[in-house]
Amino acid sequence: MQIVRHSEQTLRTALISKNPTLVSQYKKLDAGEQRLMNEALQPASDLFGPIILHSQSDWITSHPEPAQDFEEFFSDPYRRTPSPEKCSIYIQCIGSLGNTRIISEEYIKWLKGYCEAFFYGLKVKLLEPIPVSATRCSFRVNDNTQNLQIHAGHILKFLKKRKPEDAFCVVGITMIDLYPRDSWNFVFGQASLTDGVGIFSFARYGNDFYSSHYKGKVKTLQKKSSSDYSIFDNYYTPEVTSVLLLRSCKTLTHEIGHIFGVRHCQWLACLMQGSNHLEEADRRPLNLCPICLRKLQCAIGFKIVERYKALVKWIDDESADTPGVTPKHSREDNVNLPKPVEAFKEWREWIIKCLAVVQK
Template sequence: MQTVRHSEHTLKTALISKNPELVKQYEQLDPREQRLLNEAFRPGSDLFGPITLHSPSDWIISHPEAPQDFEEFFSDLHRKSPSSGKQTIYIQCIGLLGNTRSISEEYLKWLKGYCEAFFYGLTVKLLEPIPVSATRCSFRVNDSTRNLQIHAGQILTFLKKKKPEDAFCVVGITMIDLYPRDSWNFVFGQASLTEGVGIFSFARYGADFHSSHFKGQVKQLERKSSSDYSVFDDYDLPEATSVLLLRSCKTLTHEIGHIFGLRHCQWLACLMQGSNHLEEADRRPLDLCPICLRKLQSAVGFRLRDRCKALVKWIDAESTDTPRVTPKHSREELVTLPKPVEAFKEWKEWITRCLAVLQK
């Protein structure tokens, strides 16, 4: 195990910059916001800690990248920020996210609410869910897992054509595994930052995906033509657990962060760290380190306290008021579908501690 630890001076420079204009910009922040952000370089901070590497297969070791500090982010002429006419994040669901339509609809609402809190101040809208056939994308059975996969790049092309005029970005989400090209085994997601579109799969976050008993496995792909998408009609979907929801929220906000121009974080433990495998992704925290948080705040313009309160509120809103059908019940029996937030408990406690700093 290895720890990536930077000096107090390095972290302070990465957060505040040596550029007089950016230093002045930082000094104009609310003193309580500065106090929270300064936890980045406070020795022994119990809110933000160094990155811990567990194996040579971890992202930072296997994918060396130049770190991006706040000044580099702010000065990037190619990055995109929401403008007055383009302040909406659109979410396009492809296929179902749950094993009934009602659960899928509820799951989408949970993700929408989470994005509204995470990117506080921006509008998040849901596009009408579509079947795989609507994208006209290629698909295959993975040689290793025997699971169905859809072509990520072709879905990006589809999303570009559907992008609304007021969109900052459009992100497609699906429970079906993705592949970017024939020679690749799989990809968690793919995005075009210049076009403001992305597609992300939560398929590999289900508890049984890698099990030999996974019901979604296909022994042989039989279809009459490349346009026969009937194989997706009975696609098996994972149970909407708290861990699955947490992983979905992580992936969605991490990838949208890239569309904002945030590169992989190499400063502190942070949502924007890269990950090569599920274990590494699970180790990432749910939120941003102060350096990446300042980047996002400068792009969106939210107050840190308002954002923290919105995140806590999302967790506390544990269920909807609308009766829904669960997979264990018949179509006629309606029950309240609670939002599974058990896995968010520790993160809520962390956000609450951040709020305490912001409210002193």
């Protein structure tokens, strides 16, 4: 295990910059916001800790990248920024997300609500769900896991063609595994930053994906033609648990963060850290470190306290008509269970601590 710890001066420069214009911009933040962000500079902070590497297979070790501080983000001429004309995040569901129509519809609403709180100030809209066949993408059975996979690049091309006029970005979500090219085993997601489109799969976030008893296995692919998508009819979807919802929210916001031009974080423990595998993704927190938080605030213009309150409200909002954990083998459409937010409780407590600092 290795701890990646930067000096106070390094973190101060990454957060505030030495550019007089950006220093002045930072000083215009209200006192509470500065107080929270300055927590990044405190070695003993219980809000923002260092990055901890657990093995040589972790992202930072295996994918060396130049670190992006706030000044580099701010000065990037290619990064995408929402405008009054293009201020909506669109979510496109591809295939079913749950084992009933109601569960699938409610699950995507939970994700929509979380994104609205996370990217506070932007509109999040849902496109009409579509079957895999509508994308005309290539697909295969993975040689190692024997599960169905769809071609991520082909989905991106499809989303680009369907991008609404007011869209800042369009992200596709699916419970079907992805592959980017024939030589790759799989990919959790893929995005085109220049086109503002992305596709992300939650298939591997189910409790049973890596089990020998995984019900999504396909022994043989009997495809009569490249246009025969019948194998996706009633294809297996994992049980929607609190952990799967948490992992989905984490992936969705991380990847949309990239579309804003926020690169992988190498400063502190942060949602924007890269991850090579599920264990590393699970260790990654739900929160943005102050450096990445400042980047997102710069792009959108929210008040930090309002954003944190919106996230707490999303966690606390467990309306009676919102289904939760999918009953196994259920085919009933009248399931009424609370939103499964058990896995978010630690995250909620962390936000409350941050609100106390901001509102001190």
